[in-house]
Amino acid sequence: MDHAxxxxxxxxxxxxxxxxxxxxxxxxxxxxxxxLGTKKVGHAGTLDPMATGVLVLGVGRATxxxxxxxxxxxxxxxxxxxxxxxxxLDADGEVTARHDMAPPxxxxxxxxxxxxxxxxxxxxxxxxxxxxxxRRLHQLAREGKEVERAARPVVVRxxxxxxxxxxxxxxxxxxCSSGTYVRVLAADLGRALGGGxxxxxxxxxxxxxxxxxxxxxxxxxxxxPAAAGVRHLPQVVVDDGxxxxxxxxxxxxxxxxxxxxxxxxxxAVLDGAGQVLAVYAAHRHGTVKPSFVLAVPPP
Numbered sequence: 001m002d003h004a005x006x007x008x009x010x011x012x013x014x015x016x017x018x019x020x021x022x023x024x025x026x027x028x029x030x031x032x033x034x035x036l037g038t039k040k041v042g043h044a045g046t047l048d049p050m051a052t053g054v055l056v057l058g059v060g061r062a063t064x065x066x067x068x069x070x071x072x073x074x075x076x077x078x079x080x081x082x083x084x085x086x087x088x089l090d091a092d093g094e095v096t097a098r099h100d101m102a103p104p105x106x107x108x109x110x111x112x113x114x115x116x117x118x119x120x121x122x123x124x125x126x127x128x129x130x131x132x133x134x135r136r137l138h139q140l141a142r143e144g145k146e147v148e149r150a151a152r153p154v155v156v157r158x159x160x161x162x163x164x165x166x167x168x169x170x171x172x173x174x175x176c177s178s179g180t181y182v183r184v185l186a187a188d189l190g191r192a193l194g195g196g197x198x199x200x201x202x203x204x205x206x207x208x209x210x211x212x213x214x215x216x217x218x219x220x221x222x223x224x225p226a227a228a229g230v231r232h233l234p235q236v237v238v239d240d241g242x243x244x245x246x247x248x249x250x251x252x253x254x255x256x257x258x259x260x261x262x263x264x265x266x267x268a269v270l271d272g273a274g275q276v277l278a279v280y281a282a283h284r285h286g287t288v289k290p291s292f293v294l295a296v297p298p299p
Contacts, residue, residue, distance in 0.1 A: 011036050012060030012294075013223040018215035019047050019055040019204075028218060032057055035221050044069035045178065045207065050092045053204030054215050058229060064292045065229035068266065068279065072208030072232065073157065075175045079201035080161075080186040082168040082193065089125050089183035090199040099195030103167030112192035113159040113172070121151035122184055154180040161189075169200070208232050226294060227276040230268035234259075243271045246278050247295035251287050259288060266291055 019028055025046045032041045036059055044056040044066040053076075058066040083101045086093030104112075158175035170189075174182050183199040190197025205212040209232040216222050236258045238246060245252065246269050254260070257280060259267050265281040265288065277295040280288045 010040070010060050011038050011223060012062050013226050014062055014065070014228040015057040015059060015221055015223055016210050016215045017055045017057060017218055017221065018212065019052055020218065021052050022049055024049050025055060028055055029057065031218055032059070032221060035219075036223065042066055045074070047204060048090065048092070048183075048202070050090050050199075051202040051204060053202075054207045054210055054212050055204075056207050056210050056229075059223060061294050062226035062229055064294065065226060065276075065279070067292075068230060068233060069208060069210075071178045073175060073177055073206075074180075074204060074208075075158075075173065075206035076182050077203045077205055078172045078174055078182050078186065078199060079164075080170045080172060080189060080197050081200040082170070082190055082197045083195055084198055085187065085190065085196035086198045089181075089187045091201070093198070097196055099190075101168065101193065101195040104193050106163055108193060109161050109163075109170055109189075112189055113161045115192060116185055116188055117156045117159045119153065119155050122154045122181060123151045125181060125184060152179060156180060156185065159185065175206075225275065227268070227270060227274055230276055230279060233266055233268040233279070235268045235270055237270050237272060238277070239272065243277055243295070246280075246290070247293065249278070249290050249293045251283055251289045252280070254286055254288055257288055261286075
């Protein structure tokens with residue numbers, strides 16, 4: 001099988017998948033491995049089984065580029081049901097509380113959502129993939145255990161709420177930093193309104209530069225060139241001479257690579273054909289060095 005950069009060998013590139021409901025991110029990776037005929041597939045940020053939408057996969061040598069995708073902002077379309085709490089904070093969990101909540105006024109919900117925007121500390125839910133002392137929280141939760149979790153800094157840039165036909169069900173658009181749990185936001189919104197809530201639907205519409213419009217169903221997997229994985233980074237195109245030096249991981253002068261005299265990077269380095277060779281970052285004394293080299297070294 002040819003890889004996405006057009007040369008023979010193991011498949012290499014980026015896939016933008018529209019994850020189906022009921023699948024874990026690990027399930028998607030497993031299916032992609034079978035479809036692509038390679039074990040080397042990874043994903044750039046977990047989606048809960050209930051959630052659908054954009055899941056970015058790295059394939060072959062391009063899995064190394066996922067480092068530069070995992071930390072980008074994400075956008076979600078969410079549905080929040082007031083009056084009912086669950087142990088997982090979403091519709092997959094067991095109901096733990098019911099509240100006799102009067103339908104809130106729209107202004108109340110908007111104001112409450114506004115208090116949940118900006119920088120904040122968020123405690124990961126027990127039903128999550130976060131590890132504590134080497135064990136994932138959801139494993140401990142299944143055993144009936146609850147452990148103390150450290151709050152993590154996150155940023156919610158957008159939390160826009162809209163009413164639905166049901167006065168206790170609200171739709172929302174959330175744009176947030178990586179690591180933000182939208183189901184925690186839903187639960188917090190319920191508390192802010194004097195009761196409780198859970199996340200009843202979630203669809204991820206954007207992971208950094210990767211949009212839902214370009215995502216494909218898993219069974220129609222499209223392998224994009226590895227360069228797609230760094231399209232959000234500043235890019236520099238080099239000639240064959242510099243490309244050869246990049247391919248063996250040389251430290252270069254900023255002027256040799258053609259990057260600005262200031263700034264730390266990272267910069268995606270491409271050859272004249274548009275194939276990504278490496279990602280470089282600032283080094284010392286006016287030089288830059290590779291964080292990763294993706295160019296296949298000469299035999």
